[in-house]
Amino acid sequence: MLLRFFLMGLDRKAGIVLAILAFLAVVVPAMTLWVPADSPFHLSIFTVSLLGKYLCFALLALALDLVWGYCGILSLGHAAFFALGGYAMGMYLMRQIGPRGVYGNPLLPDFMVFLNWKELPWYWLGFDHFWFAALMVLVVPGALAFAFGWFAFRSRVTGVYLSIITQALTFALLLAFFRNDMGFGGNNGLTDFKDILGYDIQADTTRVALFVATVAALALSYMIASGVIGSKLGKVLVALRDAESRVRFMGYDTESYKLFAWTLSACMAGVAGALYVPQVGIINPSEFAPASSIEAVIWVAVGGRGTLAGAILGAVLVNMGKSYFTGALPELWLFALGGLFVAVTLFLPKGLLGLGAQLKAKLPGRKASTLPNAQPADQKGA
Amino acid sequence: MRRALRWLMAVCVVAATSTAAFAADLRPLVQALGSGGYSGTEKALAQLSEAGDPAAVPAIEALQAGDLYVRKADGTVVVARKAGDAFTLTDPLTRAALGEAPAGAVEKIRINNSLRRAISASLGALTLMSPDAGVRRSAADAVFKSRDASALETLSAAIAKEQDKGVRAAMEQARAAILLTGEAASKMTDADIQSATDTLTARGDRDALVLLNMVAGSGASDVTKKLAAAAVSTLEQKLAFWAALQNLWYGLSLGSVLLLAAIGLAVTFGVMGVINMAHGEMVMIGAYTTFLVQEFFRAHAPGLFDLSILVALPAAFLVSGGVGIVIERSVIRWLYGRPLETLLATWGLSLALQQAVRSIFGPTNREVGAPSWMSGAFELGGLTITYGRLWIVVFAFAVFAALLVALKRTWFGLSIRAVTQNRPMANAMGIRTARVDALTFGLGSGIAGLAGVALSQIDNVSPNLGQGYILDSFMVVVFGGVGNLWGTLVGALTLGTMNKFLEPYAGAVLGKILVLIFIILFIQRRPRGLFALKGRAVEA
Structure with a gap:
């Protein structure tokens, strides 16, 4: 049953994506750990962490594509779910520090000692167990998304309004996590991690393992997402993206469909955040910044909205560009990113993956094939 | 606090100016402070009090602080302050510098408790009797x-x-x-x-x-206690009343800032349906235009500096409006009917504009001065109202009224409304819809530029100026109801006041969070805002 679910969404494109991911999962560890350092094929551990970071962003983009590309919900607050997952993981890593902090308090993280707190707040309890933290990585973003979506979809808040209140959500969380009394490290966030599952977080093998875990999470999420899209449920999602009221009039409970996709997407974003934090070594409130949510949207748009694979491609390409620009030409990065936003929306409405079809449509005598990301009818004049 | 400082300054000025005139008469009395031990000092002090001349105050204050010394060489009384190993000497009456002296060359005029009392009494008397x-x-x-x-x-x-x-x-x-x-x-x-x-x-x-x-x-006594307690409750009521009024004023002030920032958006987003994420940057451009205009005035006509803001207003309107028209013609017109794409494209533009301003003017804050008629404050009952804030409130309402008149009473406004309501029909009636689109967007951006002039007075003029307002502006417009100017007004004032009334209880940050949560919940109740446009369409 479950197997059939996963296989249902698999097509040629999915095969290519999974093959590439499998290739990465084998080759990158080999090139880092077993190829000698002076060989041209050696990958530095820094590169591995960088790649891992890109793939975390790719997972976030995948989650976003699921709701934007297939349900027509443009979330401008997905970074909030990403950051919440990250904080859940960060709390586990903080508790793993134990008495090795600057103040050597076995129970309290450094920032709490610094703030003169006497005991661990209740919401930190349980985070010394990995399984609990891992559960929270899914549950916290998922629960928030469920509650938010439950209200929003039931009141039929759609389109731009929904986008704007997702911005409000992430902004409110940004402000909240900046507060010291929240008990999440305030401005500085959580950092100085030592161990994960008993392994040194700085060690090469741990970092490679984290990379492999990221690849695996991405592959699994991809299979789940394409399984959902390929199922009957996915067909309803695409239908309500294109003409929500018609689907509702046909008797479908559109809110529940949207709520399911929305919550699933938030959980994926949470996992992405949880994998991101140990690889970059810090989580702070700036991850909640409204701008970072919007930036994630452009990854999806660049790769191709409603393609899943395009989201992964877009996230990796844009972030590689960002790494290059901010290093080599920091002045130009915002121009490049801004230009990318404009160029993609004006000239590449279907993203890089849709480029072929877009060109084909331009040729005389041929009609564009009906792509899943055809222009949603309801959005016209909205 | 500020008033106290000003009085203090007045004291110093008065003391300094009168010093020269009376220095001659007081000189022997001040000189007498340094001779005859405690009793001699006390006698001289009493005579100084009797003379009733406030010019003696600095000398007595120095005595109180233990800074009054006698120079051993000639017996002159001086004010000495320790600077490194040596003392810097000044004249107690004229405050003229008398050079430096090593620690051994001066002797402190010592005071005891009875002298201390005499000193405060004479200081009080001198200052209370001051002309x-x-x-x-x-x-x-x-x-x-x-x-x-x-x-x-x-x-x-x-x-x-x-x-x-x-x-x-x-x-x-x-x-x-x-x-x-x-x-x-x-x-x-x-x-x-x-x-x-x-x-x-x-x-x-x-x-x-x-x-x-x-x-x-x-x-x-019990009577005292009872009367005082009664007075306390009266006073508390009075203070609570004024505090509420003060909060209301702060709320009005914040609300008018929100109104200014949001009102341009009410045109581009509310009337045209364009999600302009670069709106904040239009505000920022307006603020930088103000900066440039002020620089021009500083360089060429410093005497007319007070008028710079008045020149900056039309300049900012034209510059921001021009940029807006260019954006509409080059990007937005291709994206009509695709609001989410417009959102992304204009977000990209906002990033590019920010970076452009950063490259030209540098990342640091720019200094924008306030004209004299905008600085200072006045008191109204228990309220302290700064002129700057007052002018911003007035300005916000003036802009709102002008926009309302422009939309309801002019040919241009009629065209805008016609195009908004039924584009093909307006086109058929001979309205050049493309031009109206460009001008409407220009109008919205120009108003954002006007907001920039006002905000340059109360905020840092930096490339990030606009970012701080964009989200708030959208909240105001969405809360008030898209497509309704009155909704924007009510929305801005409500959110501003709510924010300021929550602040004393919850703190600034938590207050803001509560307001955001309130808006999120409110949108659930009324997905189309406070004053929704009524229509029969399933999906507006």
Whole structure:
């Protein structure tokens, strides 16, 4: 049953994506750990962490594509779910520090000692167990998304309004996590991690393992997402993206469909955040910044909205560009990113993956094939 | 606080100007401070008090602070302050610098407790009797704070002589404070206590409340306690009333800032349906235009600097409006009917504009000055209102009214509304819809530029100026109801006031979070905002 679910969404494109991911999962560890350092094929551990970071962003983009590309919900607050997952993981890593902090308090993280707190707040309890933290990585973003979506979809808040209140959500969380009394490290966030599952977080093998875990999470999420899209449920999602009221009039409970996709997407974003934090070594409130949510949207748009694979491609390409620009030409990065936003929306409405079809449509005598990301009818004049 | 500082400055100025004229008469008396030991000093002090010349105040203050010395070489009395190993010497009356002296060359004029009392009494007397009303006032305030019983006699004498109403009130308050807290309280009649508490209630500020609370807790007699407690409750009510009014004013002030920032968006988003994420950058461009105009005035006509803001207003409107028209023609017109794509494209533009301004003007804050008619403050009952804020409130409402008239009463406004309501029909009636689109977007952006002029007065002019307002502006427009200017007005004022009323209880950050949560929940109740456009379409 479950197997059939996963296989249902698999097509040629999915095969290519999974093959590439499998290739990465084998080759990158080999090139880092077993190829000698002076060989041209050696990958530095820094590169591995960088790649891992890109793939975390790719997972976030995948989650976003699921709701934007297939349900027509443009979330401008997905970074909030990403950051919440990250904080859940960060709390586990903080508790793993134990008495090795600057103040050597076995129970309290450094920032709490610094703030003169006497005991661990209740919401930190349980985070010394990995399984609990891992559960929270899914549950916290998922629960928030469920509650938010439950209200929003039931009141039929759609389109731009929904986008704007997702911005409000992430902004409110940004402000909240900046507060010291929240008990999440305030401005500085959580950092100085030592161990994960008993392994040194700085060690090469741990970092490679984290990379492999990221690849695996991405592959699994991809299979789940394409399984959902390929199922009957996915067909309803695409239908309500294109003409929500018609689907509702046909008797479908559109809110529940949207709520399911929305919550699933938030959980994926949470996992992405949880994998991101140990690889970059810090989580702070700036991850909640409204701008970072919007930036994630452009990854999806660049790769191709409603393609899943395009989201992964877009996230990796844009972030590689960002790494290059901010290093080599920091002045130009915002121009490049801004230009990318404009160029993609004006000239590449279907993203890089849709480029072929877009060109084909331009040729005389041929009609564009009906792509899943055809222009949603309801959005016209909205 | 600021008022106290100003009085203090006045004291210094007065002291400095009168110094030269009277220095000659006082010189022997000041000189006498340094001879004859404690009793000699005390005698000279009494004579200085009798002379009644405030010019002696700096010398007596130096004596009090232990900075008054005698130069051993010639016996001159000097003010000496330690600078490294040596002392810097100044003349106690003229404040002229007298060079430096090694530690051994000067001898401190020592004071004991009885002298200390004499010093504060004579200081109080000198300043309370000063010919300058400002000095007397600050002296009265100082006595109110110190509640020094020894000043009572001088104070009563001063009250009898006082002509200035305000100063006399301050002196009477000071006397009431001394009477209620001092030993004299037990001997007072009920009527006297009553009048003293009344005087303090009339003062009506936090200091009076603190004092009355103290008296109510540990007054000399039960009557005093009871009267003070009654006064406390009256005063608390009064203070709560003014605090509420002050909050209302702050709310109005914040609301008008929000209104200014959001009103341009109400045109581009509300009327045209374009999600312009670069709106904040239009505000920022307006602020930078103000900066450039002011630079021009500083360089070429510094005398007319007060008018720079008036020139900056049309300039900012034109610059931001022009940029808006360019954006509409180059990007937005290709994206009509695709609001989410417009959102992304304009977000990209906002990033590019920010970076462009950063590259041209640098990342640091730019200094934009306030014209003289916008600085300062005045008091209205228990409210302190700054002129800058007042002008912004007035300006916000003026812009709102002008926009309303433009949309409802002009041909251009009619065209805008026609195109919004039915584009093909408007086109068929001969309205050039493309041009109307461009001009409407230009209008919205231009208004954002006007907001930039106002915001440059209260915010840092930096490339990130706009980012701080964009989210708030959208909240205001969405909360108020898209497509309705009145909704924007009500939305801005409601959110501003709510924010300011929450702040005292929840703190600034938590208050803001609560407002955001409120908006999120409100949108669930009314997905189309406070004043939704009514229609029969399933999906608007």
